[in-house]
Amino acid sequence: MTITTTTARKEYTGNGSTTVFAYDFKIIAASDLKVYVVTTATGAAALQTITTHYSVSGAGSATGGNVTMEDPPTSAQELVITREVPFTQTVDYIENDAFPADTHESALDKLTMQNQQLNRDLTRSLTMPVGASDTVSVEIPNPEV
Numbered sequence: 701m702t703i704t705t706t707t708a709r710k711e712y713t714g715n716g717s718t719t720v721f722a723y724d725f726k727i728i729a730a731s732d733l734k735v736y737v738v739t740t741a742t743g744a745a746a747l748q749t750i751t752t753h754y755s756v757s758g759a760g761s762a763t764g765g766n767v768t769m770e771d772p773p774t775s776a777q778e779l780v781i782t783r784e785v786p787f788t789q790t791v792d793y794i795e796n797d798a799f800p801a802d803t804h805e806s807a808l809d810k811l812t813m814q815n816q817q818l819n820r821d822l823t824r825s826l827t828m829p830v831g832a833s834d835t836v837s838v839e840i841p842n843p844e845v
Contacts, residue, residue: 708783714773724764730756
């Protein structure tokens with residue numbers, strides 16, 4: 701199976717009653733999803749815990765699945781579902797064994813997902829203009845508490 705989309709995040713505004721939220725991108729395992737409840741007024745995000753706050757269906761499916769929340773987000777909250785694949789490599793090819801095409805393709809899918817994560821994080825970070833020297837050092841001060 702191939703990764704045919706760069707989508708790896710869904711956002712929903714709560715209404716106090718909806719508990720099932722769809723995601724339309726592939727994940728390898730249910731633990732590859734991170735679910736946050738964001739307070740709209742402040743932007744504070746609370747990471748939810750799988751099996752405690754929500755359950756996941758559709759792991760392994762190219763078309764995604766659903767996140768089912770134990771408690772529905774309120775109208776003052778937003779639900780953010782994002783794919784977070786671990787940066788590990790678990791495929792081990794055995795010398796002189798038959799080449800496992802499905803295993804190889806799954807490993808390439810995981811690499812693509814990891815690259816999409818890195819791209820997402822880079823596009824959300826501070827950058828220097830193209831014309832800036834490579835020797836420029838920028839230090840960001842500690843955040844105020």
